[in-house]
Amino acid sequence: MMRLSKNKKYQYLFFFIFSLFVIFNGGNSNLLIQINYILIGLLFLYCFKDKNYFTHFKIFYLKNKFSIFFYILFLLYLIFQILPLPIDYLKLFSSFKYDYITKLRNDTSFSPISLSPSNSYFQILNFTSLLILVFILKMIFYTERHKNRLFLFLSLIGFLSALFAIVIYLIGNPNFFIFYNSYYANSSSGFFINRTVFAIFLLFCLVASLEFLKNLDTKKTIRNQDNFFLKIYIRLFIIFITIGIITSFSRIGNFLLLITIFFYLINEFFFIKNDNKSFRYILLLIIFFDILILGIYFGSYQLFDRFYFLKDELITTTSSEVNLNRFEIIKFGLSQLYNFKFFGYGAGGFETLFKINYINLDSAYANHAHSDVIEFIGEFGFVGFVILIMSLIKFLFNKINYSFINLILISYLITLLFFDFSLHIPLIQISFLIFFTLNKNYSV
Numbered sequence: 095m096m097r098l099s100k101n102k103k104y105q106y107l108f109f110f111i112f113s114l115f116v117i118f119n120g121g122n123s124n125l126l127i128q129i130n131y132i133l134i135g136l137l138f139l140y141c142f143k144d145k146n147y148f149t150h151f152k153i154f155y156l157k158n159k160f161s162i163f164f165y166i167l168f169l170l171y172l173i174f175q176i177l178p179l180p181i182d183y184l185k186l187f188s189s190f191k192y193d194y195i196t197k198l199r200n201d202t203s204f205s206p207i208s209l210s211p212s213n214s215y216f217q218i219l220n221f222t223s224l225l226i227l228v229f230i231l232k233m234i235f236y237t238e239r240h241k242n243r244l245f246l247f248l249s250l251i252g253f254l255s256a257l258f259a260i261v262i263y264l265i266g267n268p269n270f271f272i273f274y275n276s277y278y279a280n281s282s283s284g285f286f287i288n289r290t291v292f293a294i295f296l297l298f299c300l301v302a303s304l305e306f307l308k309n310l311d312t313k314k315t316i317r318n319q320d321n322f323f324l325k326i327y328i329r330l331f332i333i334f335i336t337i338g339i340i341t342s343f344s345r346i347g348n349f350l351l352l353i354t355i356f357f358y359l360i361n362e363f364f365f366i367k368n369d370n371k372s373f374r375y376i377l378l379l380i381i382f383f384d385i386l387i388l389g390i391y392f393g394s395y396q397l398f399d400r401f402y403f404l405k406d407e408l409i410t411t412t413s414s415e416v417n418l419n420r421f422e423i424i425k426f427g428l429s430q431l432y433n434f435k436f437f438g439y440g441a442g443g444f445e446t447l448f449k450i451n452y453i454n455l456d457s458a459y460a461n462h463a464h465s466d467v468i469e470f471i472g473e474f475g476f477v478g479f480v481i482l483i484m485s486l487i488k489f490l491f492n493k494i495n496y497s498f499i500n501l502i503l504i505s506y507l508i509t510l511l512f513f514d515f516s517l518h519i520p521l522i523q524i525s526f527l528i529f530f531t532l533n534k535n536y537s538v
Contacts, residue, residue: 100144101240102243104137104140104141104144104147105235105243105244107140108234109247111130111134111137112247112251112524114126114129115130115520115521115524116251116255116285116521117285118285120286120291120519120520120521120522121519121521121524122287122288122291122519122520124212124213124216126520127216127217127220127223127520128216128219130520131222131223134223134226134227135226138226138229138230141230141233147233147234150233151229151232151233154229154232154233158488161485161486161487161489162225163485164481164482164484164487165482166225167481167485168221168478168481168485169221169222171474171477171481172217172218172221172474172478175206175207175208175214175437175438175440175441175478176207176208176211176214176215176440177206178204178206179204179205179206180203180204181195181202181203181204181205184205184207187436187437188434188437188439190439191205191207191209194450206440207437207438207439208440208442208443209439209440209446209447209450210442210446211440213440213441213442213443213445214441214443216442217441218441220520220523221441224523224524227524227527228527228531231528231532232531235532238309241532242306244302244528244532245302245305245306245309246306248299248302249299249302249303249306249328249331249332249335250331251299252295252296252298252299252302252303252331252335253299253331253334255285255292255295255296255299256282256284256296256299256334256337256339258284258285259282259283259284259292259338259342260282260334260337260338260341262282262284263281263282263341267280281341281342281343281344282341284338288516288519289344289347290344290346290347290514291519291521291522292344292347293338293342293344293347293348293350293351294344294346294347294506294510294514294522294525295521295525296335296338296339296347297347297351297354298525299335300332300335300339300351301502301529303328303331303332303335304358304376305499306328307325307328307329310324310325310328329376332376332380336351336380346509346514349509350505350509353502353505355380355381357498357501357502357505359378361498362377420513421464423463423464424463424464424465426463427444427463427464427465427468428465430447430451430472431471431472434472435475435476436476436477437475438473438474438475438477438478439472439473440473441473441474443473444460444461444462444463444469444472444473445460447472448460462515462518464513464514464515465512465515466512466514466515466517466518467511469515470482470517489530495530497533499529499533500529500533503526506526507526
């Protein structure tokens with residue numbers, strides 16, 4: 095009977111938690127955020143008992159005390175946003191909330207800054223989980239071999255997610271169990287309600303697959319006799335992952351797919367010194383077979399239209415009086431920044447803000463600003479946003495963090511920050527953290 099090593103036991107527990115988020119819509123609900131907080135917290139305590147892992151945690155903490163301090167200060171700031179304040183003090187911190195409560199002629203003597211304290215509470219749990227997750231990643235994935243095991247897992251789960259989504263898409267996207275695929279009846283989204291979130295997740299799986307393929311030829315990763323079959327498996331995974339991205343018909347997802355392949359081609363042909371021809375052939379095969387041939391087969395004449403992600407598409411269907419598309423919602427979010435310039439409207443408060451300002455939309459509403467950077471600034475205000483940036487300042491100004499993979503991730507980050515809301519989805523936040531945290535040099 096094969097016995098699992100200590101590292102595999104801890105890592106497989108992490109894979110299990112990650113898989114739950116993949117299956118259940120990227121963890122995009124308050125209930126799932128709470129469950130994830132409990133599971134991540136229990137895993138952290140389990141890791142903390144091991145002396146070796148505790149040493150890893152201690153070293154990481156000592157090297158990053160400045161960043162951790164400001165992130166904890168950021169969490170305390172989020173807690174401050176949901177604390178009930180006397181109405182007179184509330185006028186100082188949020189004049190908009192004060193005026194709104196006053197107009198309601200409510201006798202309430204206390205009220206928090208956040209427009210949606212319940213959503214803000216769960217976002218505090220989510221942001222706390224992200225910090226704990228960084229600790230766990232630094233404790234249990236500490237060699238190149240561990241990182242490649244994680245890449246293999248991401249490739250596998252990306253393949254399974256894409257396979258499920260493609261099959262459901264080909265049979266007409268029926269709703270069953272908890273999966274509401276008819277929301278995007280003419281595209282694949284699989285376990286996810288939102289097709290762009292699905293496509294962005296698959297992009298991380300694609301990058302993990304390509305990185306795993308690059309590392310297969312080194313003796314550090316896996317025995318040579320297994321490489322041939324692993325390459326076949328990973329290549330098969332990549333085909334399905336790519337088809338999943340294409341059939342999502344997400345303009346941003348397909349645009350970033352091209353950007354990813356472009357980055358890899360430029361890097362391989364102009365910057366990489368080793369002559370890894372097989373990997374270059376795979377990249378070219380992805381372009382000509384996966385993207386062009388399969389893309390045309392599944393998307394027909396829509397292929398090139400999908401890459402035009404700035405096209406003005408209808409995001410919210412409303413009454414005849416108001417017609418809001420993606421850019422109108424972004425414009426609305428931008429116009430509200432002045433009203434909440436210092437202390438924000440609370441994490442998760444955009445939906446409430448939208449409903450307050452558009453009360454005649456019947457049942458239609460927007461729960462995100464469709465521009466993460468505008469929504470984050472609005473949620474945290476200038477004070478909270480500066481504190482968050484201070485916790486990231488060490489990473490931003492450290493030259494060793496600007497590796498090839500991180501440059502790809504930064505291109506994702508910039509695109510999503512300005513043109514989408516995927517960075518508010520827990521699974522996408524976790525995916526970014528995994529790559530940014532582990533994409534450094536390791537000892538074997």
